[in-house]
Amino acid sequence: xxxxxxxxxxxxxxxKGLIGIxxxxxxxxxxxxxxSKRFSEDYKRFYYNDIQAIITRRTSRGKxxxxxxxxxxxxxxxxxxxxxGGGAVFFMVMAGLFLLALLVNLFLGPTCVxxxxxxxxxxxxxxxxRLKNAYKAVKILKPLIEKAQGSLTPEALETYFLGNSLKxxxxxxxxxxxxxxxxxxxxxxxxxxxxxxVYGVIIFIDMFINNPGVSLxxxxxxxxxxxxxIIALVRQQGSDxxxxxxxxxxxxxxxxxxxxxxxxxxxMTVVFKNPVIANNQWEMIKAISEISPFDSxxxxxxxxxxxxxxxxxxxxxxxxxxxFQKEYAQLNVQPGTE
Amino acid sequence: MIRCTACLGPLRRDIxxxxxxxxxxxxxxxxRADVFPALVRExxxxxxxxxxAIDDEAGCFFHPNKKAVISCDACGRFLCSLCDVEFDDRxxxxxxxxxxRNKHKIKTLENHRILYDTTALALAVIPMLFIWPSILTAPxxxxxxxxxxxxxxxxxxxxxxxxxxxxVLAGLQIVGWSVFFYYLATR
Numbered sequence: 001x002x003x004x005x006x007x008x009x010x011x012x013x014x015x016k017g018l019i020g021i022x023x024x025x026x027x028x029x030x031x032x033x034x035x036s037k038r039f040s041e042d043y044k045r046f047y048y049n050d051i052q053a054i055i056t057r058r059t060s061r062g063k064x065x066x067x068x069x070x071x072x073x074x075x076x077x078x079x080x081x082x083x084x085g086g087g088a089v090f091f092m093v094m095a096g097l098f099l100l101a102l103l104v105n106l107f108l109g110p111t112c113v114x115x116x117x118x119x120x121x122x123x124x125x126x127x128x129x130r131l132k133n134a135y136k137a138v139k140i141l142k143p144l145i146e147k148a149q150g151s152l153t154p155e156a157l158e159t160y161f162l163g164n165s166l167k168x169x170x171x172x173x174x175x176x177x178x179x180x181x182x183x184x185x186x187x188x189x190x191x192x193x194x195x196x197x198v199y200g201v202i203i204f205i206d207m208f209i210n211n212p213g214v215s216l217x218x219x220x221x222x223x224x225x226x227x228x229x230i231i232a233l234v235r236q237q238g239s240d241x242x243x244x245x246x247x248x249x250x251x252x253x254x255x256x257x258x259x260x261x262x263x264x265x266x267x268m269t270v271v272f273k274n275p276v277i278a279n280n281q282w283e284m285i286k287a288i289s290e291i292s293p294f295d296s297x298x299x300x301x302x303x304x305x306x307x308x309x310x311x312x313x314x315x316x317x318x319x320x321x322x323x324f325q326k327e328y329a330q331l332n333v334q335p336g337t338e
Numbered sequence: 339m340i341r342c343t344a345c346l347g348p349l350r351r352d353i354x355x356x357x358x359x360x361x362x363x364x365x366x367x368x369x370r371a372d373v374f375p376a377l378v379r380e381x382x383x384x385x386x387x388x389x390x391a392i393d394d395e396a397g398c399f400f401h402p403n404k405k406a407v408i409s410c411d412a413c414g415r416f417l418c419s420l421c422d423v424e425f426d427d428r429x430x431x432x433x434x435x436x437x438x439r440n441k442h443k444i445k446t447l448e449n450h451r452i453l454y455d456t457t458a459l460a461l462a463v464i465p466m467l468f469i470w471p472s473i474l475t476a477p478x479x480x481x482x483x484x485x486x487x488x489x490x491x492x493x494x495x496x497x498x499x500x501x502x503x504x505x506v507l508a509g510l511q512i513v514g515w516s517v518f519f520y521y522l523a524t525r
Contacts, residue, residue, distance in 0.1 A: 034493070039452065039453050039457045040451065040452045041451050042450050043451075052340075053371055053374065055370070055371045056372075057343045057367055058368040119381060138372055146374065149376055149379075150375050152355070152374055152378065157351060157354065243365060243366075
């Protein structure tokens with residue numbers, strides 16, 4: 001068997017998805033992006049001579065992961081504290097696993113998205129999803145690309161920009177006209193913010209009034225918030241809405257998931273304590289609503305956290321959406337202001 | 339034009355080729371753009387081929403009324419400047435490129451490969467965990483490993499360890515099942 005010639009050298013960065021693994025390889029005259037789908041592989045080649053730009057953008061995904069992992073870690077620690085025996089061990093192990101994942105995520109560093117541009121293609125490089133890997137890969141690729149194309153002189157860049165009339169500065173809201181992004185009115189975001197505030201108020205009421213009616217209203221408002229949140233998440237994709245407002249909607253999704261998990265845990269606890277009510281929904285709702293948050297410290301902690309998070313996200317969302325709508329209205333009154 | 343990948347707004351010249359991240363002037367996300375001379379390079383215009391002026395000049399195989407400028411390095415057909423494709427330091431005609439692509443003769447044109455070694459190994463390992471399916475999958479794994487022994491695997495060179503492991507595991511399973519059925523028959 002003849003030994004195969006090694007013409008590709010692996011570049012830093014790897015992304016493992018549910019189906020595929022993305023890697024990037026340095027070839028003699030091109031960059032090879034491999035999308036490995038376990039039993040098959042797809043290849044994309046980018047010749048060094050054709051690469052116009054590599055654009056790296058920092059994202060907040062890593063911070064969101066940290067937040068979610070941190071919250072789950074604290075959550076399991078809180079569950080472990082009042083527990084005894086096997087339960088305490090299980091919750092501590094779960095907390096440990098989330099802590100480990102958090103530490104790994106912290107070690108991997110900030111996240112980013114990396115794109116490669118040629119004259120006819122604009123491709124995302126999924127393997128470069130961490131900033132330090134993207135920097136390392138660009139550091140390796142830069143000399144290879146410059147060897148194939150030569151160096152870019154400031155004069156050449158100046159001439160190019162003069163030719164494209166791009167010397168003007170771009171204002172904060174000017175981007176919509178230039179980018180052609182869809183305008184989003186933000187009404188769903190406003191409705192979500194209001195629902196979150198209402199939800200916070202109802203949780204506050206539920207703390208003191210242990211009534212099934214209040215619990216049902218709380219569930220109804222929560223479900224309505226989930227529906228509006230999904231619509232807002234869909235509508236904000238590719239829209240001109242503030243990034244901060246988009247992040248608020250994503251944070252609401254994280255809160256709602258947490259609320260659902262907590263609700264499920266509480267319901268399961270009630271069912272385990274009273275197995276007879278397991279098949280009777282009304283009895284179960286009554287039993288859950290009769291639990292006073294003042295009976296256990298972690299239950300009280302969850303209530304306080306939910307109230308604070310709902311108010312925080314609701315107020316932030318309302319302020320941001322009001323500012324966004326006001327700014328857009330002003331832009332429409334005075335068109336052509338640059 | 340280089341655009342911000344978050345807001346799609348055009349990026350300013352002063353944020354190109356900076357050592358670290360810079361704020362996008364439109365949406366304020368932290369971004370870094372490494373640009374290269376290909377951005378400012380003029381794209382060469384395509385040529386349509388020169389029309390034959392006199393009859394004794396060689397014409398293109400695909401366009402007989404166009405003047406041949408080169409012959410295909412693979413098949414030798416005369417090509418006009420429109421049909422000449424410069425590829426991997428060779429001048430090829432479109433039909434040779436198509437054939438090379440279909441028959442996997444031009445490695446740099448391949449954009450998809452099936453990993454038979456991984457498939458054979460998966461067929462040998464995964465059903466083994468559920469025991470009974472391996473009656474069918476063990477011979478299948480053995481067949482796949484042997485039949486595709488010389489088939490190209492990943493474009494990144496890899497050893498035949500997966501195929502060997504698949505053959506060994508599938509062989510052991512077949513032996514195991516044979517012994518089991520023999521035992522059942524002779525009990």
